[in-house]
Amino acid sequence: MTETKRKKWTAADLFLILLAVLSLVGFLVRFWGIRRHGEGDLRDYTLTVLWKSVDARTVDAIAEGDPLYTASGELFGYVISVQGQSTEVEMRQDGEVHRIASPTRLDARIGIAAKGREADGQILSTDGGALLIGQTLTLYSPTAELHVRIASIDQNAPL
């Protein structure tokens, strides 16, 4: 008579099962979007960012309609406006404040159309990061690298 042995589950068995389950979950998330929020939750926002003390030729690298990406390559938004004005340098002498405009450097104010969603009273970008006034961001256009600070975030009216 053959003994019936109960197979013991080893750590290797459990690891393989976990690997298979995780692969399946990843597959489902990728193709059927098992997420808490869908595309319908995304809203349109207009961000105004400040790009300070930049060479005038560098500001010219940005144009309306340019896509802007994060460092990871995710699309952040599109440039909708670019306004530059000469960077002002402030000096103090004998208690007096003096200001002079730079001949070569500009402070640029850039409008960006971006999508985001609201969660817990905060605005999150499409990559899940919070968008906060005063926050610094590094964004990339096709030919420029922007180190900017968020000056304002406005939700666009739905069409």
Next chain:
Amino acid sequence: MNKMDFARERERSRVRRWDWVAVAVALLLFLGSAGFYLYTKRAPVEEVNVTCTLLILEAERDLWEGDDLPVRAGDLLRCQNGTVEMGEIETVTVKPHLYATVLDGTPSWEEHPHFVDVEVTVRMQAREKAGDGLRVGDLRIAAGSTGEYRFGRYLSRGEVLEVRVEV
């Protein structure tokens, strides 16, 4: 070996076979998902010619006077550690470094007595990829970026002012 031993051996073989099947399925699922993800993420890559203008800010004036400049047209631009050859230097322009000061109560821009600014144009061949910009080797080339570069045998921080892609 008696019958019991054969039965045990058959049982062990069957268990080992199923272990291998489980490993194969798990590997297939994992590699298949990873491969498909990478495939869908890839974007077309194009080789382009680029002219870049870099600024060396506040270079010591002593080094940049006279005809024998530390950086000359024809020198190679390399990354900081020299492992990536980025392109050939086309032009070198030495400009006065301006600083803001107040003279007789009036703010003005004056030439600094000890420093100059140097603008260097470099011709490069870069890879252009949507979402990833322009790259030479692993280095991203973008106006507004800064980094340490070897301009020939001169090591300095440089700011990329302008990037022009040849159409």
